Amino acid sequence: MDQLKRVVIAGAGIGGLTAALALAKQGVDVVVCEQASQLGEVGAGLQVSPNASRVLIKLGLADALKSKVFEPDYASIRDYRSGEYYLKAPLGKGAEIQYRAPYWHVHRADLHAILAEACQVHGVDILLNATVSGYQQEQAGVVLQLQDGRSVQADLLIGADGIHSAVRTQLLGPEKPTFMGQVAWRGVIPVEALSVNVKPEACVWAGPGKHLVTYYLRGGQDVNFVAVEERSDWRSESWREEGDVAQLRRAFAGWHSDVTDLLAAAKSSFLWSLNGRAELPTWHDEGVVLLGDACHPMLPFMAQGAAMAIEDAYVLADQLSQNAVSTALMNYEAIRKPRATKIQQMSAANAGLYHMHGGLFGKAKLKGLQMVTAVAPNLIQSKLDFVFGHDVTQG
Numbered sequence: 001m002d003q004l005k006r007v008v009i010a011g012a013g014i015g016g017l018t019a020a021l022a023l024a025k026q027g028v029d030v031v032v033c034e035q036a037s038q039l040g041e042v043g044a045g046l047q048v049s050p051n052a053s054r055v056l057i058k059l060g061l062a063d064a065l066k067s068k069v070f071e072p073d074y075a076s077i078r079d080y081r082s083g084e085y086y087l088k089a090p091l092g093k094g095a096e097i098q099y100r101a102p103y104w105h106v107h108r109a110d111l112h113a114i115l116a117e118a119c120q121v122h123g124v125d126i127l128l129n130a131t132v133s134g135y136q137q138e139q140a141g142v143v144l145q146l147q148d149g150r151s152v153q154a155d156l157l158i159g160a161d162g163i164h165s166a167v168r169t170q171l172l173g174p175e176k177p178t179f180m181g182q183v184a185w186r187g188v189i190p191v192e193a194l195s196v197n198v199k200p201e202a203c204v205w206a207g208p209g210k211h212l213v214t215y216y217l218r219g220g221q222d223v224n225f226v227a228v229e230e231r232s233d234w235r236s237e238s239w240r241e242e243g244d245v246a247q248l249r250r251a252f253a254g255w256h257s258d259v260t261d262l263l264a265a266a267k268s269s270f271l272w273s274l275n276g277r278a279e280l281p282t283w284h285d286e287g288v289v290l291l292g293d294a295c296h297p298m299l300p301f302m303a304q305g306a307a308m309a310i311e312d313a314y315v316l317a318d319q320l321s322q323n324a325v326s327t328a329l330m331n332y333e334a335i336r337k338p339r340a341t342k343i344q345q346m347s348a349a350n351a352g353l354y355h356m357h358g359g360l361f362g363k364a365k366l367k368g369l370q371m372v373t374a375v376a377p378n379l380i381q382s383k384l385d386f387v388f389g390h391d392v393t394q395g
């Protein structure tokens with residue numbers, strides 16, 4: 001089979017919808033099967049770094065996103081008690097010029113709605129209440145099976161069904177994701193509810209065994225927070241649940257007043273267990289391929305999980321536009337796996353840095369980062385360039 005005509009995608013998350021849009025724009029007939037009864041995303045923010053924003057811009061979403069985003073001036077790491085800066089890396093217009101794409105903060109629901117609308121404009125068929133249970137490979141493609149007995153025939157199945165992916169399970173066998181010993185509270189606070197003046201930066205407050213990330217959303221109307229705590233006792237079967245705000249405040253008691261004042265204004269939050277997987281042996285089989293969290297879930301400590309899903313989606317669609325399916329899948333995996341695996345590892349390494357592992361040694365590492373930033377900024381820059389400077393739209 002040379003000409004790709006019809007693709008079925010499991011999962012209408014950010015990765016699945018980006019792939020659907022990229023393929024539909026190439027004239028491919030796309031069906032997306034989503035288990036939820038309505039389209040949407042969690043009530044939380046997302047950092048969209050230039051490596052991902054340039055894909056969204058290339059797919060024609062800049063105008064729709066412009067009024068919804070916030071562009072931070074800096075990425076920073078600050079001390080949990082003193083507020084001292086260990087790192088202050090410029091973002092804003094300078095980074096936009098350097099990377100030829102902006103650094104955005106966006107509400108997930110806004111990005112998701114914009115992607116879904118663009119998909120619908122381009123004729124993507126999104127089926128709701130459509131839980132994928134498995135698939136069957138055939139000579140002429142693949143048949144996707146839904147839990148309710150329906151099936152969808154296509155030339156290719158893309159498993160973009162997240163960390164608990166049913167497509168991954170069939171491809172590689174059942175294996176639960178690993179609990180990473182960390183939980184995250186997430187919440188959004190309207191600026192008018194705050195007594196503290198949050199700086200226009202993507203800020204990580206680093207402290208022993210915990211960190212807190214804060215940034216603005218929606219042109220500065222809201223502040224998003226992600227509070228991460230190391231824990232060994234996660235027992236919930238669901239992967240997210242309502243968080244206890246009083247418990248959250250207790251966990252960060254004694255931190256800098258900017259942190260405690262911000263958390264004092266939080267009315268609600270969701271609590272997530274952070275899970276991961278080791279590098280998978282492969283991401284594809286005949287007529288079936290994985291993308292996003294389905295194949296490389298990562299700790300969110302570089303804010304790159306969705307960015308990697310967006311990059312995956314673009315590369316996969318691009319390869320499929322140029323090659324027969326089997327070659328495209330091979331090339332896609334060869335291009336994407338090393339980068340996604342590296343970023344998975346870099347994200348995990350940040351846990352030690354943000355949580356001051358090793359007590360005084362951990363603090364010394366942050367001090368070292370401060371010194372490197374002052375005397376050898378190129379070292380920090382080269383790390384940022386690797387992540388932000390990567391341009392999948394250049395082929």
Ligand SMILES: Cc1cc2nc3c(=O)[nH]c(=O)nc-3n(C[C@H](O)[C@H](O)[C@H](O)COP(=O)(O)OP(=O)(O)OC[C@H]3O[C@@H](n4cnc5c(N)ncnc54)[C@H](O)[C@@H]3O)c2cc1C
Binds near residue numbers: 293
């Ligand atoms: C606390 C936290 C903060 C984060 N912050 C950032 C950030 O700032 N920037 C960033 O880039 N990334 C961030 N991430 C990572 C990011 O959220 C994920 O990497 C991203 O959402 C993955 O997208 P996806 O489309 O691959 O999977 P998902 O978002 O998980 O989407 C999967 C979709 O598939 C559907 N589905 C699942 N199973 C089935 C089935 N059997 N049948 C049909 N449908 C199914 C689900 O309902 C869902 O809609 C963060 C993650 C966490 C936990």
